[in-house]
Amino acid sequence: xxxxxxxxxxxxxxxxxxxxxxxxxxxxxxxxxxxxxxxxxxxxxxxxxxxxxxxxxxxxxxxxxxxxxxxxxxxxxxxxxxxxxxxxxxxxxxxxxxxxxxxxxxxxxxxxxxxxxxxxxxxxxxxxxxxxxxxxxxxxxxxxxxxxxxxxxxxxxxxxxxxxxxxxxxxxxxxxxxxxxxxxxxxxxxxxxxxxxxxxxxxxxxxxxxxxxxxxxxxxxxxxxxxxxxxxxxxxxxxxxxxxxxxxxxxxxxxxxxxxxxxxxxxxxxxxxxxxxxxxxxxxxxxxxxxxxxxxxxxxxxxxxxxxxxxxxxxxxxxxxxxxxxxxxxxxxxxxxxxxxxxxxxxxxxxxxxxxxxx
Numbered sequence: 001x002x003x004x005x006x007x008x009x010x011x012x013x014x015x016x017x018x019x020x021x022x023x024x025x026x027x028x029x030x031x032x033x034x035x036x037x038x039x040x041x042x043x044x045x046x047x048x049x050x051x052x053x054x055x056x057x058x059x060x061x062x063x064x065x066x067x068x069x070x071x072x073x074x075x076x077x078x079x080x081x082x083x084x085x086x087x088x089x090x091x092x093x094x095x096x097x098x099x100x101x102x103x104x105x106x107x108x109x110x111x112x113x114x115x116x117x118x119x120x121x122x123x124x125x126x127x128x129x130x131x132x133x134x135x136x137x138x139x140x141x142x143x144x145x146x147x148x149x150x151x152x153x154x155x156x157x158x159x160x161x162x163x164x165x166x167x168x169x170x171x172x173x174x175x176x177x178x179x180x181x182x183x184x185x186x187x188x189x190x191x192x193x194x195x196x197x198x199x200x201x202x203x204x205x206x207x208x209x210x211x212x213x214x215x216x217x218x219x220x221x222x223x224x225x226x227x228x229x230x231x232x233x234x235x236x237x238x239x240x241x242x243x244x245x246x247x248x249x250x251x252x253x254x255x256x257x258x259x260x261x262x263x264x265x266x267x268x269x270x271x272x273x274x275x276x277x278x279x280x281x282x283x284x285x286x287x288x289x290x291x292x293x294x295x296x297x298x299x300x301x302x303x304x305x306x307x308x309x310x311x312x313x314x315x316x317x318x319x320x321x322x323x324x325x326x327x328x329x330x331x332x333x334x335x336x337x338x339x340x341x342x343x344x345x346x347x348x349x350x351x352x353x354x355x356x357x358x359x
Contacts, residue, residue: 021102064089181220217250
Protein backbone atom coordinates (compact mmCIF):
# COMPACT_ATOMS: atom_id res chain seq x y z
CA UNK A 1 0.00 0.00 0.00
CA UNK A 2 1.34 3.42 -0.98
CA UNK A 3 1.98 5.93 1.77
CA UNK A 4 0.67 9.48 1.72
CA UNK A 5 3.27 12.25 1.77
CA UNK A 6 3.33 16.03 1.52
CA UNK A 7 5.55 18.71 0.03
CA UNK A 8 5.39 22.03 1.87
CA UNK A 9 7.00 25.12 0.34
CA UNK A 10 8.34 28.14 2.21
CA UNK A 11 5.51 30.28 0.80
CA UNK A 12 3.00 28.05 2.61
CA UNK A 13 1.84 26.06 -0.44
CA UNK A 14 1.19 22.37 0.32
CA UNK A 15 1.02 19.50 -2.19
CA UNK A 16 -0.39 16.13 -1.14
CA UNK A 17 0.77 13.00 -2.91
CA UNK A 18 2.26 9.57 -2.37
CA UNK A 19 5.77 8.57 -1.42
CA UNK A 20 8.12 6.26 -3.29
CA UNK A 21 11.81 5.52 -3.09
CA UNK A 22 13.41 5.87 0.35
CA UNK A 23 11.46 6.64 3.52
CA UNK A 24 12.12 9.67 5.65
CA UNK A 25 11.82 13.43 5.75
CA UNK A 26 13.78 15.82 3.57
CA UNK A 27 14.29 19.57 3.48
CA UNK A 28 16.09 21.16 0.57
CA UNK A 29 16.06 23.57 -2.34
CA UNK A 30 13.25 22.76 -4.79
CA UNK A 31 14.34 23.06 -8.43
CA UNK A 32 12.90 21.81 -11.70
CA UNK A 33 14.34 20.14 -14.79
CA UNK A 34 12.77 20.13 -18.26
CA UNK A 35 14.47 16.90 -19.33
CA UNK A 36 12.08 14.37 -20.85
CA UNK A 37 14.45 11.45 -20.29
CA UNK A 38 17.54 10.69 -18.23
CA UNK A 39 16.05 10.54 -14.74
CA UNK A 40 18.88 8.23 -13.62
CA UNK A 41 21.41 10.77 -14.85
CA UNK A 42 19.53 13.47 -12.95
CA UNK A 43 19.54 11.47 -9.73
CA UNK A 44 23.31 10.88 -9.98
CA UNK A 45 24.40 14.34 -11.13
CA UNK A 46 26.62 15.83 -8.41
CA UNK A 47 25.33 19.33 -9.25
CA UNK A 48 21.99 18.28 -7.70
CA UNK A 49 23.43 17.38 -4.30
CA UNK A 50 21.14 18.61 -1.51
CA UNK A 51 18.27 19.48 -3.85
CA UNK A 52 14.71 18.25 -4.45
CA UNK A 53 14.30 17.91 -8.21
CA UNK A 54 10.91 18.33 -9.88
CA UNK A 55 10.48 16.68 -13.28
CA UNK A 56 8.28 18.72 -15.61
CA UNK A 57 7.81 15.68 -17.86
CA UNK A 58 4.88 13.82 -16.27
CA UNK A 59 6.30 10.27 -16.20
CA UNK A 60 9.58 8.97 -14.78
CA UNK A 61 11.15 5.56 -14.63
CA UNK A 62 9.82 3.66 -17.65
CA UNK A 63 13.20 2.24 -18.78
CA UNK A 64 14.36 1.50 -15.25
CA UNK A 65 17.98 1.90 -14.18
CA UNK A 66 21.27 0.15 -14.76
CA UNK A 67 24.82 0.15 -13.41
CA UNK A 68 26.35 2.02 -16.36
CA UNK A 69 24.47 5.32 -16.71
CA UNK A 70 25.35 7.14 -13.47
CA UNK A 71 26.80 10.58 -14.22
CA UNK A 72 28.91 10.71 -11.08
CA UNK A 73 30.31 8.49 -8.35
CA UNK A 74 29.57 11.15 -5.72
CA UNK A 75 25.79 10.98 -5.53
CA UNK A 76 23.22 13.49 -6.72
CA UNK A 77 19.69 14.64 -5.92
CA UNK A 78 18.35 14.11 -2.42
CA UNK A 79 14.72 14.01 -3.57
CA UNK A 80 12.63 13.55 -6.72
CA UNK A 81 9.13 14.84 -7.43
CA UNK A 82 7.20 13.46 -10.42
CA UNK A 83 3.60 13.51 -11.58
CA UNK A 84 3.81 9.74 -11.95
CA UNK A 85 6.51 7.11 -11.71
CA UNK A 86 6.54 3.72 -13.40
CA UNK A 87 6.35 0.81 -10.98
CA UNK A 88 7.54 -1.54 -13.71
CA UNK A 89 10.46 -1.06 -16.08
CA UNK A 90 10.79 -2.14 -19.70
CA UNK A 91 14.22 -1.90 -21.31
CA UNK A 92 16.78 -4.48 -22.37
CA UNK A 93 19.42 -2.71 -20.22
CA UNK A 94 17.24 -2.48 -17.12
CA UNK A 95 18.59 -3.90 -13.86
CA UNK A 96 16.35 -2.16 -11.30
CA UNK A 97 13.16 -0.12 -11.17
CA UNK A 98 13.39 3.53 -10.22
CA UNK A 99 11.81 2.73 -6.85
CA UNK A 100 14.45 0.09 -6.07
CA UNK A 101 17.23 2.39 -7.28
CA UNK A 102 16.07 5.26 -5.05
CA UNK A 103 15.61 3.06 -1.99
CA UNK A 104 19.20 1.82 -2.25
CA UNK A 105 20.52 5.37 -2.66
CA UNK A 106 18.42 6.93 0.09
CA UNK A 107 16.61 9.23 -2.37
CA UNK A 108 13.14 10.29 -1.21
CA UNK A 109 10.38 10.51 -3.84
CA UNK A 110 6.95 12.13 -4.08
CA UNK A 111 4.42 11.49 -6.86
CA UNK A 112 0.77 12.15 -7.63
CA UNK A 113 0.91 15.94 -7.33
CA UNK A 114 0.28 18.72 -9.85
CA UNK A 115 3.85 19.24 -11.08
CA UNK A 116 2.72 21.86 -13.61
CA UNK A 117 1.39 24.06 -10.80
CA UNK A 118 4.56 23.48 -8.80
CA UNK A 119 6.78 24.39 -11.76
CA UNK A 120 4.83 27.60 -12.35
CA UNK A 121 5.51 28.59 -8.74
CA UNK A 122 9.23 27.91 -9.18
CA UNK A 123 9.35 29.84 -12.45
CA UNK A 124 7.68 32.89 -10.93
CA UNK A 125 9.35 32.86 -7.51
CA UNK A 126 12.66 31.21 -8.34
CA UNK A 127 14.33 28.42 -6.40
CA UNK A 128 12.65 28.09 -3.00
CA UNK A 129 12.96 25.71 -0.08
CA UNK A 130 10.60 22.85 0.62
CA UNK A 131 10.14 19.82 2.84
CA UNK A 132 8.90 16.35 1.91
CA UNK A 133 7.32 14.63 4.88
CA UNK A 134 5.11 11.66 5.65
CA UNK A 135 3.46 13.61 8.45
CA UNK A 136 0.27 15.42 7.48
CA UNK A 137 0.66 19.18 8.01
CA UNK A 138 -1.85 21.17 10.00
CA UNK A 139 -4.71 22.98 8.25
CA UNK A 140 -2.47 26.02 8.25
CA UNK A 141 1.28 25.57 8.01
CA UNK A 142 2.78 26.53 11.34
CA UNK A 143 4.96 29.59 11.77
CA UNK A 144 7.70 27.32 13.07
CA UNK A 145 7.73 25.27 9.85
CA UNK A 146 7.71 28.36 7.64
CA UNK A 147 10.55 29.89 9.64
CA UNK A 148 12.53 26.67 9.33
CA UNK A 149 12.03 26.64 5.57
CA UNK A 150 12.78 30.33 5.01
CA UNK A 151 15.97 30.26 7.05
CA UNK A 152 17.22 26.95 5.65
CA UNK A 153 20.45 27.20 3.67
CA UNK A 154 21.80 24.10 1.95
CA UNK A 155 25.17 22.98 3.23
CA UNK A 156 26.72 22.22 -0.14
CA UNK A 157 30.43 21.54 0.06
CA UNK A 158 32.70 20.67 -2.83
CA UNK A 159 33.25 16.97 -3.29
CA UNK A 160 35.83 14.79 -4.97
CA UNK A 161 37.53 11.46 -4.66
CA UNK A 162 40.32 10.99 -2.15
CA UNK A 163 42.91 9.58 -4.54
CA UNK A 164 44.54 10.71 -7.77
CA UNK A 165 43.53 8.38 -10.63
CA UNK A 166 44.76 8.38 -14.24
CA UNK A 167 42.52 7.26 -17.10
CA UNK A 168 44.69 6.42 -20.09
CA UNK A 169 43.70 6.91 -23.71
CA UNK A 170 44.75 4.90 -26.71
CA UNK A 171 47.50 6.64 -28.69
CA UNK A 172 47.49 9.54 -26.23
CA UNK A 173 49.11 12.78 -27.40
CA UNK A 174 48.48 14.89 -24.30
CA UNK A 175 48.50 14.53 -20.53
CA UNK A 176 45.85 16.62 -18.81
CA UNK A 177 44.84 17.03 -15.18
CA UNK A 178 41.18 17.19 -14.19
CA UNK A 179 40.84 19.22 -11.00
CA UNK A 180 37.85 17.52 -9.42
CA UNK A 181 35.05 19.51 -7.77
CA UNK A 182 32.51 16.71 -8.37
CA UNK A 183 33.13 15.87 -12.05
CA UNK A 184 30.90 14.03 -14.47
CA UNK A 185 32.32 10.80 -15.87
CA UNK A 186 31.56 12.00 -19.41
CA UNK A 187 34.35 14.61 -19.17
CA UNK A 188 36.94 11.85 -18.79
CA UNK A 189 35.35 9.85 -21.63
CA UNK A 190 35.33 12.88 -23.96
CA UNK A 191 39.00 13.75 -23.47
CA UNK A 192 40.09 10.13 -23.67
CA UNK A 193 38.41 10.04 -27.09
CA UNK A 194 40.34 13.18 -28.05
CA UNK A 195 43.67 11.53 -27.27
CA UNK A 196 44.29 12.73 -23.73
CA UNK A 197 45.43 10.80 -20.68
CA UNK A 198 43.23 12.28 -17.94
CA UNK A 199 44.48 12.38 -14.35
CA UNK A 200 41.65 13.12 -11.93
CA UNK A 201 43.01 15.05 -8.94
CA UNK A 202 41.04 15.98 -5.78
CA UNK A 203 40.52 19.74 -5.55
CA UNK A 204 42.24 19.68 -2.16
CA UNK A 205 45.54 18.67 -3.77
CA UNK A 206 48.13 21.00 -5.29
CA UNK A 207 48.85 20.52 -9.00
CA UNK A 208 52.30 20.93 -10.48
CA UNK A 209 51.56 22.54 -13.88
CA UNK A 210 54.87 21.31 -15.29
CA UNK A 211 53.57 17.73 -15.14
CA UNK A 212 50.73 18.36 -17.62
CA UNK A 213 49.96 19.84 -21.02
CA UNK A 214 46.75 21.37 -19.72
CA UNK A 215 44.35 21.47 -16.79
CA UNK A 216 40.56 21.04 -16.78
CA UNK A 217 38.56 22.67 -13.98
CA UNK A 218 35.53 20.41 -13.51
CA UNK A 219 31.86 20.99 -12.86
CA UNK A 220 30.50 20.90 -9.31
CA UNK A 221 27.76 22.15 -6.98
CA UNK A 222 27.41 25.22 -4.82
CA UNK A 223 27.95 28.98 -4.91
CA UNK A 224 31.26 29.75 -6.68
CA UNK A 225 31.67 33.06 -4.86
CA UNK A 226 31.96 31.16 -1.57
CA UNK A 227 34.90 29.07 -2.83
CA UNK A 228 37.64 31.46 -1.71
CA UNK A 229 40.41 28.85 -1.38
CA UNK A 230 39.58 27.32 -4.75
CA UNK A 231 39.61 30.73 -6.46
CA UNK A 232 43.09 31.38 -5.07
CA UNK A 233 44.24 27.97 -6.34
CA UNK A 234 42.91 28.82 -9.81
CA UNK A 235 44.73 32.17 -9.71
CA UNK A 236 47.98 30.26 -9.16
CA UNK A 237 47.26 28.10 -12.23
CA UNK A 238 46.47 31.23 -14.26
CA UNK A 239 49.83 32.71 -13.24
CA UNK A 240 51.57 29.53 -14.43
CA UNK A 241 50.32 30.23 -17.99
CA UNK A 242 49.29 26.60 -18.49
CA UNK A 243 46.31 25.96 -20.81
CA UNK A 244 43.09 25.89 -18.77
CA UNK A 245 39.59 24.68 -19.64
CA UNK A 246 36.80 25.48 -17.19
CA UNK A 247 33.53 23.54 -17.21
CA UNK A 248 30.46 24.44 -15.12
CA UNK A 249 31.69 25.45 -11.68
CA UNK A 250 35.21 25.49 -13.16
CA UNK A 251 34.00 28.07 -15.71
CA UNK A 252 32.66 30.24 -12.89
CA UNK A 253 35.79 29.91 -10.73
CA UNK A 254 38.01 30.81 -13.68
CA UNK A 255 35.94 33.95 -14.28
CA UNK A 256 36.12 34.95 -10.61
CA UNK A 257 39.88 34.38 -10.60
CA UNK A 258 40.15 36.84 -13.49
CA UNK A 259 38.03 39.68 -12.09
CA UNK A 260 34.62 38.45 -13.23
CA UNK A 261 31.37 38.28 -11.26
CA UNK A 262 28.76 35.57 -10.71
CA UNK A 263 25.14 35.53 -9.52
CA UNK A 264 22.16 33.26 -8.92
CA UNK A 265 19.65 33.77 -11.79
CA UNK A 266 16.19 32.92 -10.45
CA UNK A 267 15.41 29.27 -11.13
CA UNK A 268 18.69 28.48 -12.93
CA UNK A 269 19.15 26.36 -16.05
CA UNK A 270 18.28 22.69 -15.70
CA UNK A 271 17.30 20.43 -18.57
CA UNK A 272 18.41 18.67 -21.74
CA UNK A 273 17.04 21.24 -24.18
CA UNK A 274 18.77 24.53 -23.27
CA UNK A 275 19.55 26.59 -26.42
CA UNK A 276 23.00 28.20 -26.61
CA UNK A 277 24.13 30.63 -29.32
CA UNK A 278 27.71 30.60 -30.58
CA UNK A 279 28.50 34.26 -31.24
CA UNK A 280 31.57 33.46 -33.33
CA UNK A 281 31.72 34.73 -36.91
CA UNK A 282 32.49 31.23 -38.14
CA UNK A 283 29.42 29.72 -36.53
CA UNK A 284 26.58 31.94 -35.35
CA UNK A 285 24.70 28.72 -34.71
CA UNK A 286 22.40 27.66 -31.92
CA UNK A 287 23.13 24.36 -30.15
CA UNK A 288 20.81 22.40 -27.88
CA UNK A 289 22.65 21.60 -24.66
CA UNK A 290 22.13 19.70 -21.41
CA UNK A 291 22.66 21.92 -18.37
CA UNK A 292 22.28 21.84 -14.60
CA UNK A 293 23.39 24.85 -12.62
CA UNK A 294 22.05 27.53 -10.32
CA UNK A 295 24.75 30.19 -10.83
CA UNK A 296 26.06 32.01 -13.90
CA UNK A 297 28.91 34.33 -14.86
CA UNK A 298 27.47 37.84 -15.01
CA UNK A 299 30.50 39.75 -16.31
CA UNK A 300 34.15 39.51 -17.30
CA UNK A 301 36.42 42.55 -17.86
CA UNK A 302 36.74 43.27 -21.60
CA UNK A 303 40.50 43.47 -21.27
CA UNK A 304 40.59 39.95 -19.83
CA UNK A 305 38.14 37.85 -21.80
CA UNK A 306 35.41 37.74 -24.42
CA UNK A 307 32.00 36.09 -24.05
CA UNK A 308 31.71 33.70 -27.01
CA UNK A 309 28.41 31.93 -26.26
CA UNK A 310 25.17 33.08 -24.65
CA UNK A 311 21.98 31.45 -23.47
CA UNK A 312 19.32 32.02 -26.12
CA UNK A 313 16.57 32.42 -23.51
CA UNK A 314 17.99 34.88 -20.98
CA UNK A 315 21.22 35.96 -22.78
CA UNK A 316 23.46 34.96 -19.85
CA UNK A 317 27.07 33.96 -20.44
CA UNK A 318 27.67 30.37 -21.56
CA UNK A 319 31.35 30.46 -22.60
CA UNK A 320 34.42 32.71 -22.43
CA UNK A 321 37.63 32.93 -24.43
CA UNK A 322 40.48 34.59 -22.51
CA UNK A 323 42.79 37.12 -24.18
CA UNK A 324 46.06 37.21 -22.27
CA UNK A 325 46.20 33.66 -20.94
CA UNK A 326 45.78 30.27 -22.70
CA UNK A 327 42.32 29.57 -21.33
CA UNK A 328 38.70 29.12 -22.28
CA UNK A 329 35.64 27.98 -20.38
CA UNK A 330 32.07 26.81 -20.90
CA UNK A 331 29.04 26.69 -18.60
CA UNK A 332 27.78 23.28 -19.74
CA UNK A 333 29.55 19.94 -20.25
CA UNK A 334 30.39 19.53 -23.97
CA UNK A 335 28.76 16.48 -25.55
CA UNK A 336 30.79 13.29 -25.87
CA UNK A 337 29.85 12.45 -29.43
CA UNK A 338 31.06 14.36 -32.47
CA UNK A 339 29.04 15.55 -35.46
CA UNK A 340 27.71 18.78 -36.91
CA UNK A 341 25.27 19.31 -34.03
CA UNK A 342 27.75 18.45 -31.26
CA UNK A 343 29.36 20.85 -28.81
CA UNK A 344 32.46 18.64 -28.60
CA UNK A 345 34.19 21.27 -30.77
CA UNK A 346 34.63 23.34 -27.60
CA UNK A 347 36.80 20.59 -26.11
CA UNK A 348 38.64 20.37 -29.42
CA UNK A 349 39.47 24.08 -29.08
CA UNK A 350 41.20 23.23 -25.81
CA UNK A 351 43.21 20.56 -27.63
CA UNK A 352 44.23 23.20 -30.20
CA UNK A 353 45.20 25.54 -27.36
CA UNK A 354 47.45 22.91 -25.80
CA UNK A 355 49.03 22.20 -29.19
CA UNK A 356 49.76 25.88 -29.81
CA UNK A 357 51.41 26.28 -26.39
CA UNK A 358 53.35 23.04 -26.87
CA UNK A 359 54.77 24.29 -30.15
